[in-house]
Amino acid sequence: MGHETGIVAEVQESSPSGIFRGWFVLAGLFVTMTVTSGLGFYAQGVFLDALVVEQGFSVSVAGAGTGIFFAVSGIAGYYAGSLLSKFDVRLVMTVGSLIGAIGLALLGQVRNEAQMVLVMVVFGIGFALTSLVPSSAIVTRWFVRKRSIALSIASSGLSLGGIAISPVIATIIDADSLIYWAPRLAIAFLIGMLPAVLFLVRPAPEALGLRPDGDPPLASGAPPPKPAGVSFKEAVRSRYFILISVTFVIVMAAQVGAIQHTFKMTKDRIDIDTARTALMVLSGTSVVARILGGIAATKISLTGLTAALMAVQSVGIAVLAVGQSKLVILIGAVILGAAMGNLLMFHPLLLADAFGVKDYPRIYGMGQLIMILGVGSGPFLVGLIRDVSSYRAAFGVLTVFAVVALIFLLAAGKPTTQEIATADAAKAASAVTDFGKPPRPNTLTPPHELEPPASPPRKRIAVVDRGSVMHSNDLSSVVEPRSIPLKTSD
Numbered sequence: 017m018g019h020e021t022g023i024v025a026e027v028q029e030s031s032p033s034g035i036f037r038g039w040f041v042l043a044g045l046f047v048t049m050t051v052t053s054g055l056g057f058y059a060q061g062v063f064l065d066a067l068v069v070e071q072g073f074s075v076s077v078a079g080a081g082t083g084i085f086f087a088v089s090g091i092a093g094y095y096a097g098s099l100l101s102k103f104d105v106r107l108v109m110t111v112g113s114l115i116g117a118i119g120l121a122l123l124g125q126v127r128n129e130a131q132m133v134l135v136m137v138v139f140g141i142g143f144a145l146t147s148l149v150p151s152s153a154i155v156t157r158w159f160v161r162k163r164s165i166a167l168s169i170a171s172s173g174l175s176l177g178g179i180a181i182s183p184v185i186a187t188i189i190d191a192d193s194l195i196y197w198a199p200r201l202a203i204a205f206l207i208g209m210l211p212a213v214l215f216l217v218r219p220a221p222e223a224l225g226l227r228p229d230g231d232p233p234l235a236s237g238a239p240p241p242k243p244a245g246v247s248f249k250e251a252v253r254s255r256y257f258i259l260i261s262v263t264f265v266i267v268m269a270a271q272v273g274a275i276q277h278t279f280k281m282t283k284d285r286i287d288i289d290t291a292r293t294a295l296m297v298l299s300g301t302s303v304v305a306r307i308l309g310g311i312a313a314t315k316i317s318l319t320g321l322t323a324a325l326m327a328v329q330s331v332g333i334a335v336l337a338v339g340q341s342k343l344v345i346l347i348g349a350v351i352l353g354a355a356m357g358n359l360l361m362f363h364p365l366l367l368a369d370a371f372g373v374k375d376y377p378r379i380y381g382m383g384q385l386i387m388i389l390g391v392g393s394g395p396f397l398v399g400l401i402r403d404v405s406s407y408r409a410a411f412g413v414l415t416v417f418a419v420v421a422l423i424f425l426l427a428a429g430k431p432t433t434q435e436i437a438t439a440d441a442a443k444a445a446s447a448v449t450d451f452g453k454p455p456r457p458n459t460l461t462p463p464h465e466l467e468p469p470a471s472p473p474r475k476r477i478a479v480v481d482r483g484s485v486m487h488s489n490d491l492s493s494v495v496e497p498r499s500i501p502l503k504t505s506d
Contacts, residue, residue, distance in 0.1 A: 036230030037218065038158040042170055044216025045151045048109065049173030051208035052147040054181025055120065055201055056139070057174065058295065060085060061279040062186045063123060064395070066194040068280075071127065075280070079399025081132045082276055083392040088140030090388020093149040097381025100153050105219045109146050113209040116142020117202040124198025146209060148174075149384055152364040153377040157220040160228045164318075164365055168310025171361045175306060175353075178299025183292045186279065190288060245372020251379045256370055259428035261383060264363050265390035267326055267421035270414040271356050273394030274333050278352075281336070281407045282345055290342050294349045301353030309358035318369060322362045323425055329355035330418035337411030363387065 060082045067078040099108050119139025126132045151170055159166040189197055221227055251257050278298065282291040312321055332352030339345040364380050371379050394414070401410035 037224060037226055038166070038221060038228070038230060040216055041154065041158055041218050042166055044212040045154060045170040046173040046176075047212035048146060048209055048217070049148075049151055049170055050177040050181070051173075051205060051212075052116070052143060052177070053174040054177025055185070055205050055208075056116070056143045056147070058178035058182035058275070058299065059185050060395075061276045061295070062182060062189060063194065064276060065280045065283065066189050067126065067132070070194055073129075073132075074399075074403060076396065076399035076403045077129060077132075079276070079395040079397075081136050083394070083396040084133055084136040085140045085143070085392075086272065086395070087388050087392030088137045089144040089147070090385045090391060092141045092144035093388070094381040094385035096145050096149045097153065097377035097379075097384075099145075100150060100219075100377045105150055105154060106213055106217055109150055109213045109217065110210065112142050112145025112150075113206060113213065114142070116146055116209075117205045118142070120205055121199040121202035124193075124195040146213075148360070148364075149377070149381055152380060154217065154219065156364070156368050156373050156376050158228055162229055162314075163368065164313035165310040167361055167365060168306045168313075168358075171357065172303050172306045174360070175299045175303040175357050179296050179303065182299070183296050186288075186292050186295070245374030245376065246370075246379075248375040248378045248382075251367075251371040251375065252382055254370075256428055256430075257367075257379075257383070259424055260363075260366060260370075261386040263421050263424040263428060264359075264383070264387045266417050266424065267329070267359060267390070268387050269390030269394035269397065270333060270417035270421065271329060271352075271359060271394070272391045273398040273414050274336060274352060274411060275356065276395040277398045277402070277407065277410070278336065278349065281402075281411075284407070285340060286342055286345065290345065293342075294345055297346050297349040298353040298356070301350050302357030305354045306357040306361060309361065313362070313365060318362060318365060319425070319428075319430065322359065322366065323422060325355040325358050325362070326418060326422040326425060329359065330415050330422070333411055333418055334415045337408050337415060 064075075064078045064082050067073045067081065068075055073081075096108065096112075116139060119135055119137075119142050122135045123139065126135055148171070152167060155167045155170055156163060185197075185201065218224065246254075275298065278294055279291045282294045309321070309325070328351060332348050332350075332355060335344060335348030335351060339348050363383065367380050367383055368376055398407075398410040398414065401413060
């Protein structure tokens with residue numbers, strides 16, 4: 017009872033409000049994801065259209081700019097994983113916020129291709145240091161059993177940004193210009209990011225004397241457990257990592273290519289009001305789907321759920337490819353929205369489940385770096401095919417990509433690396449007997465003749481003083497037994 021009371025008191029001391037601190041961290045990440053998606057991810061489609069209309073870029077060149085943004089964010093995301101292992105996440109995200117704001121402000125000053133490349137590089141670095149890589153790394157540290165639900169909540173901010181921010185940006189830029197609004201959007205970016213990062217986000221529960229999922233903290237003075245999982249080198253060399261990486265290169269080329277061109281395609285086919293509505297439907301559907309997907313991931317095979325969503329995504333892109341009316345476009349947006357958010361979220365979950373959290377920031381950073389090949393090439397490929405042929409042909413190619421990605425996912429199968437690592441850890445643990453002594457060496461002595469190992473707890477024994485003489489008729493001559501402790505090797 018005393019031990020339990022001590023634990024309760026410690027919990028209360030660590031969390032005076034009675035609410036697990038991880039939920040406040042999650043709220044901060046939700047805000048940062050909303051801002052970075054609304055002013056970065058989803059806004060790229062709006063910026064693409066503005067560069068075409070205001071500066072006279074071709075769709076393929078503007079699409080290449082969007083591709084550079086995502087490619088650079090992937091490269092920077094890899095290094096962000098290493099930075100998170102060395103520096104406080106608040107420092108990394110604060111620096112990223114400043115860099116992102118500079119890139120966003122300069123976007124309005126783009127006049128030629130070289131300037132566009134430079135600005136997109138700066139903007140992409142800022143996006144990488146503030147968005148999915150640091151957010152997912154923090155979530156995996158604060159949550160284990162509730163990881164899928166927590167990540168679905170945090171990443172719902174991505175969709176909310178598409179609902180609440182990107183359509184507003186589309187309206188104000190269409191009414192005025194990107195030149196006028198870019199520096200003002202940069203200020204809004206900082207206002208949204210910095211309070212959440214500085215006051216809500218924290219790197220890990222152990223730094224505050226807490227444990228993941230709100231579990232009781234360790235006893236006072238006890239060292240925190242070492243993070244479990246596979247080393248970076250083991251993970252990236254595994255067959256599973258390679259095939260999953262190829263899967264998400266292809267699937268994200270299809271997804272991001274479709275998302276970033278849906279606004280312009282719909283605007284060209286129908287009108288700008290329908291284009292804004294399509295963005296909102298994409299984002300709104302993905303919010304609901306993310307929450308449901310996070311819950312489903314705790315009950316259903318993650319690989320099977322990912323495969324089903326890839327099939328759904330291929331259908332959504334196919335519907336958008338042939339849609340010529342407002343109704344069909346919005347139906348396609350609903351179907352694509354149901355898949356897109358979850359697929360982006362399931363990538364880090366698949367890697368965390370396969371390889372653990374030991375080197376997770378670096379592993380996921382590498383996964384992001386490879387995946388960005390698809391994220392960066394998708395918008396450019398769609399723009400190129402559109403300039404040569406049509407959006408229908410471009411989205412038809414993306415549909416094929418989505419199907420091919422599903423094939424690679426099924427080829428990857430189940431992750432085996434974590435199973436091997438777990439078995440190796442269990443083997444290593446069994447190599448040490450009680451009291452930290454090494455196991456008895458192998459000999460030719462039959463098992464029944466071996467001296468049985470000592471088993472705790474050590475017992476005190478009663479020993480009769482051998483200097484005493486006992487007479488048969490004098491019980492008083494028996495010396496009282498004395499308890500003598502066994503010698504130990506302490």
